[in-house]
Amino acid sequence: MLTRFMTITAVLAVLLAAAPATADWFPGDGHKMHWPQLPDLTPEGMDVLASLAVEPQPQPALKVLADDFRCTETGLITDIHIWGSWLNDFVPPEPDHGTFILGIYSDIPDPDGPGPEYSQPGDLLWNIQFKPGQYQVRLEATGPEQFYDPNIDQIIGQDNIAWQYNFLIDEPLAFQQEKDTIYWLSVANIDVNNDNFVDFQDLASVQFGENRFGWKTSRDHFNDDAVFIDDPDVWNQVVDLITPPAGTPGTVLPWQEMRYPIGHPFETQSIDLAFVITPEPATLALLALGSLIMMRRK
Numbered sequence: 001m002l003t004r005f006m007t008i009t010a011v012l013a014v015l016l017a018a019a020p021a022t023a024d025w026f027p028g029d030g031h032k033m034h035w036p037q038l039p040d041l042t043p044e045g046m047d048v049l050a051s052l053a054v055e056p057q058p059q060p061a062l063k064v065l066a067d068d069f070r071c072t073e074t075g076l077i078t079d080i081h082i083w084g085s086w087l088n089d090f091v092p093p094e095p096d097h098g099t100f101i102l103g104i105y106s107d108i109p110d111p112d113g114p115g116p117e118y119s120q121p122g123d124l125l126w127n128i129q130f131k132p133g134q135y136q137v138r139l140e141a142t143g144p145e146q147f148y149d150p151n152i153d154q155i156i157g158q159d160n161i162a163w164q165y166n167f168l169i170d171e172p173l174a175f176q177q178e179k180d181t182i183y184w185l186s187v188a189n190i191d192v193n194n195d196n197f198v199d200f201q202d203l204a205s206v207q208f209g210e211n212r213f214g215w216k217t218s219r220d221h222f223n224d225d226a227v228f229i230d231d232p233d234v235w236n237q238v239v240d241l242i243t244p245p246a247g248t249p250g251t252v253l254p255w256q257e258m259r260y261p262i263g264h265p266f267e268t269q270s271i272d273l274a275f276v277i278t279p280e281p282a283t284l285a286l287l288a289l290g291s292l293i294m295m296r297r298k
Contacts, residue, residue: 047214
């Protein structure tokens, strides 16, 4: 009995020590949302622009994408994983891929009255930025896919490399989610030239078609369509970013739903985006320990 206990304790110690060492997520790993929305890595998959937007704003704006999820476990969100690609495979300088802003919004359900007939994000409950060196990147797959700009509802190019982006959040900075509540995860990529500033150098890169991030679509549908918004004032929500360029402040456009464009095999169907929210590493270790104990009992 002592030998068995020592074996289990040793395995637990290894699992607890190893859990924070890697942020990669693989199908079959744990999650605490309705289900993982895996990336569509077929030629029908698309990458939806989630970066600086030039039009229709009169000044640089940040294109923010969001998709809804149901929480299945009350607790802190400390692990978020998304999938994406870069237009024409123009990736920012290594080792990382620009600065990401993640957010959590409340849910406005599909209304019965006048206005948009789709659910959408409500209040911004939490957001955080990840600069280069503060997240992990893993090559997911290679293969041709299309790159979609929802503002003009058109395919604007293609890409051939899919990446998994892994964000680990320290508990003091993490968002507390409640079981059975629907939230929206938002994603945007800024600072495409990795100089720690959002400025016209970034805008120039966008205008020339380089370094434009796209959040990958998923065939795993949940609830309502993913949405997007062009936000010229997003800098005011994020710490340590410079103020917007001088000029007349822009107006935040309403959230707009996203559907596959005309000519796509899934045209007019709802677009969902690829992400998963997972248990804390310690929780995964305890689950592994439980499995080990059951195996030992057998």
